[in-house]
Amino acid sequence: MKIIVPMAGRGSRLRPHTLTIPKPLIPIAGKPIVHRLVEDIAGVINQEIEEIAFIIHKDFGDQVPKDLIAIAEKLGAKGSIYYQDQPLGTAHAIMSAKESMSGPIVVAYADTLFRADFTLDTTADSVIWVKQVEDPSAFGVVQLNNKNEIVDFVEKPAEFVSDLAIIGIYYFKSGEALREELQYLLDNNVMKGGEYQLTDGLENMKQKGMKFVPGKVDEWMDCGNKPVTVETNSRMLGFLHADGENMVSDGATVENSTIIPPCCIAEGVVLKNATIGPNVSLGKNTRVENATIKNSLVQTNSVITNANLDNAMIGNHAKFDGKFTAISIGDYSVLE
Structure with missing residues (x-):
């Protein structure tokens, strides 16, 4: 085939x-x-x-x-x-x-x-x-x-x-x-x-x-588009969670943080003073500090601080520090 x-x-x-x-x-x-x-x-x-x-x-x-x-x-x-x-x-x-x-x-x-x-x-x-x-x-x-x-x-x-x-x-x-x-x-x-x-x-x-x-x-x-892609990410997370798949990497660092399933937390992710989930994907080596994120998709090597995100989509190597919520920013973007 x-x-x-x-x-x-x-x-x-x-x-x-x-x-x-x-x-x-x-x-x-x-x-x-x-x-x-x-x-x-x-x-x-x-x-x-x-x-x-x-x-x-x-x-x-x-x-x-x-x-x-x-x-x-x-x-x-x-x-x-x-x-x-x-x-x-x-x-x-x-x-x-x-x-x-x-x-x-x-x-x-x-x-x-x-x-x-x-x-x-x-x-x-x-x-x-x-x-x-x-x-x-x-x-x-x-x-x-x-x-x-x-x-x-x-x-x-x-x-x-x-x-x-x-x-x-x-x-x-x-x-x-x-x-x-x-x-x-x-x-x-x-x-x-x-x-x-x-x-x-x-x-x-x-x-x-x-x-x-x-x-x-x-x-x-x-x-x-962005809204349906974020929704698809949430739905897929739900299916995989129901299937019993472990989507939180052992290589993630979690300090004083809460993960509300279903979530996909990749290797190298660092969480400090954060609440993540439900329905969140965080790509490799992303750092989240003093933030709450739900119903969102974040790709690799990004930094998110002091944020309250819902229905957000963030690309690779991005940096976000702020109070906006339903954002959509691409690779290498900086909002601080």
């Missing part, structure tokens, strides 16, 4: 945090979004992961490919790096990794996390991960027949046809079949809104008689 991860977008809605690193490397409950994503996919498919192919932009720099390859290797897989330099749509992005599209593959967009408990139907030509939503008009949805097979894809339906939203994760029994359909779109300039769309390839595959079925997830968590 191979996993294809298109992630060339910078993530403008999450600025300033994505000015220095791409959104999929923002940590959620102590791990980058993309790391948690591929781990969860591996758990659902329950098969050996041979390769993880990451599609990035050339402007991401030299360190990002190294970090992504390390994530793949932690799962026992080969890491491959491909580049998409023009934003020409979902099909174009996936085809940037066409050399890795062979055998069974999973395509997963790296801006979403999920929790699921279902068995992957490897007899189907394709499985599309979906989540039941209250307002399907804001999403692309799938329509099912009485055999639980997908018979139609509808983008943001004005009238109700289904409440099963496509979350952006797909399984294909044949990577070669998907590659052939997407290559057809590129060769024949089949575009919508100036972009090559994956759904056009899926529709062509369905018309040829290929079997599509849904894979229903229990939880679907977005990381599109």
Whole structure:
């Protein structure tokens, strides 16, 4: 099994945090979004992961490919790096990794996390991960027949046809079949809104008689902007705490401080006269003194003093000393 991860977008809605690193490397409950994503996919498919192919932009720099390859290797897989330099749509992005599209593959967009408990139907030509939503008009949805097979894809339906939203994760029994359909779109300039769309390839595959079925997830968590990313961090912390995972490092220093779970406290964190939690992630080597923090996400090597933070997101190497609460400051920022 191979996993294809298109992630060339910078993530403008999450600025300033994505000015220095791409959104999929923002940590959620102590791990980058993309790391948690591929781990969860591996758990659902329950098969050996041979390769993880990451599609990035050339402007991401030299360190990002190294970090992504390390994530793949932690799962026992080969890491491959491909580049998409023009934003020409979902099909174009996936085809940037066409050399890795062979055998069974999973395509997963790296801006979403999920929790699921279902068995992957490897007899189907394709499985599309979906989540039941209250307002399907804001999403692309799938329509099912009485055999639980997908018979139609509808983008943001004005009238109700289904409440099963496509979350952006797909399984294909044949990577070669998907590659052939997407290559057809590129060769024949089949575009919508100036972009090559994956759904056009899926529709062509369905018309040829290929079997599509849904894979229903229990939880679907977005990381599109600061408020929902902080919320996703809180929800993930809650899930991991319920699973019994210890998220407070033995390498943290805690002096006259209280930790209210669920929290993720990384190695090298120093807490002095602080109250942390619930729903707080503190990255490596962050120092918090004379402060109260809840419902917040703080990355690595930052210093927070004399603060009362709630619904905050702070980047790497930042310094904050003040009375603001729902803040969002990026890497190397200083407020004191």
